[in-house]
Amino acid sequence: MxxxxxxxxxxxxxxxxxxxxxxxxxxxxxxxxxxxxxxxxxxxxxxxxxxxxxxxxxxxxxxxxxxxxxxxxxxxxxxxxxxxxxxxxxxxxxxxxxxxxxxxxxxxxxxxxxxxxxxxxxxxxxxxxxxxxxxxxxxxxxxxxxxxxxSETAAPSPCHTCLDKPCQTACPAGAVDEPHQFGLQDCARYRLQPDSSCGDRCLARLACPVAAEHKYGLPQVQYHYGRSLITLQEFYGAGE
Ligand code: SF4
Ligand code: SF4
CATH class of the missing domain: 3.40.109 (NADH Oxidase)
Known part of the structure; x- marks a missing residue:
């Protein structure tokens, strides 16, 4: 070794x-x-x-x-x-x-x-x-x-056995729709709204039940989503 x-x-x-x-x-x-x-x-x-x-x-x-x-x-x-x-x-x-x-x-x-x-x-x-x-x-x-x-060994995707798919129902923008591609534009448009409930978090991600013991704390979630919101605002313009 x-x-x-x-x-x-x-x-x-x-x-x-x-x-x-x-x-x-x-x-x-x-x-x-x-x-x-x-x-x-x-x-x-x-x-x-x-x-x-x-x-x-x-x-x-x-x-x-x-x-x-x-x-x-x-x-x-x-x-x-x-x-x-x-x-x-x-x-x-x-x-x-x-x-x-x-x-x-x-x-x-x-x-x-x-x-x-x-x-x-x-x-x-x-x-x-x-x-x-x-x-x-x-x-x-x-x-x-x-x-x-x-560090990781091969294992099947948890999504295969997740029948309810709460990530889809939790997304207020309908961006998480498995048969289709992730709705990047729908997500961005919703997040950029002034009263968006996804400004500093992703409700769909928070709804995923897998590995809940490893879930980030809220400050970490807010840090990452706060930064990505700034990137979106710069890309699309804050006024969208
Ligand atoms: S809730 Fe999590 S495990 Fe279930 S489909 Fe969505 S991402 Fe996959
Ligand atoms: S950030 Fe909000 S709009 Fe975007 S995927 Fe997550 S729940 Fe849906």
Whole structure:
């Protein structure tokens, strides 16, 4: 066993980054390879793609202990912890930073490949272990002697056995309609209304009964949805 690497995974988990995957760059599915090529990412120069994320509320607690010391505390904390993992536990291999950044990378497809998540009617992935309460935090390419693997094992989508689908009935905009694609425009239009009940939360996501023990606390929900609302306002214009 690589004790330094195991210590590194413990370090990540203590800081809330309890989801990890070390993927083999050379055997990534062709559609994913094409997307990297389209973004001019030199995938062929590296042997591993490292994906890190968080499941459940531990990350938020760790961030609170660290402090919200920048305007973008989630990304700052995530990259700080990841860079410490790279230097202290992977011993500073050559890397190429993927996320967060301006690059477009197929995070959801990578998460599905790593057994982290399945597609869900909510338009975000659903994890068999953490439900809809997980997120991608950082990703990078590395030239490193890392065993291919993932923190998660393959399991069926919880949506397959969710007969009532409360996410659909909870959405006041009718955006969560499984036979069709997630209604991004309907959701955005509803959220941008001045009296919207989805300004700082997603009622459909909160209604999902899977992995309730991993549900984020309200401050974490409000943080993420508050930021995404600002992005929507900038994109569509606050007056819509
Ligand atoms: S409520 Fe059911 S169908 Fe909707 S995301 Fe959760 S598990 Fe899937
Ligand atoms: S944020 Fe609101 S409108 Fe959008 S999917 Fe969730 S419940 Fe529906």
């Amino acid at each position: 690589n004790t330094r690497l195991e210590a590194g995974k413990t370090f990540l988990a203590e800081n809330g980054l309890n989801l990890w995957a070390f993927l083999d760059c050379a055997t990534l599915p062709e559609p994913i390879q094409r997307q990297f090529k389209a973004s001019n990412i030199p995938l062929e120069k590296y042997n591993r793609l490292v994906l890190l994320g968080h499941g459940g509320p531990r990350f938020w607690q760790a961030l609170a202990e660290y402090g919200h010391i920048t305007p973008n505390p989630v990304d700052y904390f995530s990259t700080t912890i990841t860079r410490r993992f790279i230097t202290d536990y992977l011993v500073s291999p050559p890397i190429y930073w993927l996320y967060p950044s301006q690059l477009i990378i197929p995070l959801q497809q990578l998460g599905e490949l790593a057994h982290w998540a399945h597609p869900s009617p909510l338009g975000v992935g659903i994890s068999p272990q953490y439900g809809v309460w997980f997120a991608y935090r950082t990703a990078f390419l590395a030239i490193a002697d890392l065993p291919v693997g993932s």
